[in-house]
Amino acid sequence: MSTIAKNIAKVGERIREAAQACGRDAAGIGLLAVSKTKPPTDIRAAHAAGLKDFGENYLQEALAKQVELADLPLIWHFIGPIQSNKCKALAEHFAWVHSVDRLKIAERLSSLRPAELPALNICLQVNVSGEASKSGCTPEELPALAAAVSRLPHLKLRGLMAIPEPTDDQAAQHAAFARVRALAEQLRAAQQLELDTLSMGMSHDLEAAIAEGATWVRIGTALFGARDYPAPPSSI
Numbered sequence: 597m598s599t600i601a602k603n604i605a606k607v608g609e610r611i612r613e614a615a616q617a618c619g620r621d622a623a624g625i626g627l628l629a630v631s632k633t634k635p636p637t638d639i640r641a642a643h644a645a646g647l648k649d650f651g652e653n654y655l656q657e658a659l660a661k662q663v664e665l666a667d668l669p670l671i672w673h674f675i676g677p678i679q680s681n682k683c684k685a686l687a688e689h690f691a692w693v694h695s696v697d698r699l700k701i702a703e704r705l706s707s708l709r710p711a712e713l714p715a716l717n718i719c720l721q722v723n724v725s726g727e728a729s730k731s732g733c734t735p736e737e738l739p740a741l742a743a744a745v746s747r748l749p750h751l752k753l754r755g756l757m758a759i760p761e762p763t764d765d766q767a768a769q770h771a772a773f774a775r776v777r778a779l780a781e782q783l784r785a786a787q788q789l790e791l792d793t794l795s796m797g798m799s800h801d802l803e804a805a806i807a808e809g810a811t812w813v814r815i816g817t818a819l820f821g822a823r824d825y826p827a828p829p830s831s832i
């Protein structure tokens with residue numbers, strides 16, 4: 597069994613235990629393998645061990661891997677910061693974008709989504725850590741952004757994504773994820789949006805995220821090992 601296959605089994609076990617601890621069905625929690633900085637051979641190994649969904653942060657790197665792995669039926673998620681000039685390639689080459697935090701980007705993604713593809717799945721990234729994070733809309737901006745995005749024709753607004761400030765304090769982890777869950781509940785109640793997704797939880801805090809309702813956990817280090825060059829989400 598490869599190291600990656602063993603790591604996938606361990607993470608799967610963590611997910612099942614966390615789900616059981618809070619009375620959730622683990623089938624409702626997706627494992628998104630974050631493969632940024634890792635070679636295509638690692639993605640092949642993870643696919644061979646049963647994973648289909650892969651998340652990337654850097655567009656050029658992701659596109660190169662997609663070409664190299666075109667023989668595999670993978671589902672690609674973009675989870676990094678988005679500049680306007682990247683929208684065309686994102687709209688053409690991904691199934692999900694988790695990191696939309698402003699309307700201009702959503703409008704471009706919708707207008708550039710090829711007509712023959714299904715609607716692009718979108719999560720709105722919300723900043724629940726205040727000034728500690730530069731990415732994500734504020735909780736105050738979220739209702740108007742969600743209302744506008746939900747009306748764009750070639751996008752499907754699925755839910756919210758967050759990258760809380762990293763902390764080992766379990767209570768703080770729970771509080772941040774609970775805030776995300778509450779914001780999604782407010783949107784459902786106020787705007788009748790059919791949100792089914794909370795993209796939250798990484799290698800160090802997936803248990804807290806699952807306890808607070810995560811439906812995608814985005815896991816890099818615990819599957820593929822430490823990254824050779826650091827790309828902490830709080831600094832991008």
Ligand SMILES: *Cc1c(COP(=O)(O)O)cnc(C)c1O
Pocket residue numbers: 630632653675676759798799800814815816817818827828829
């Ligand atoms: C890198 C990254 C992850 C994975 O983080 P790990 O701590 O390695 O599991 C998850 N989400 C985003 C947005 C990232 O940039």
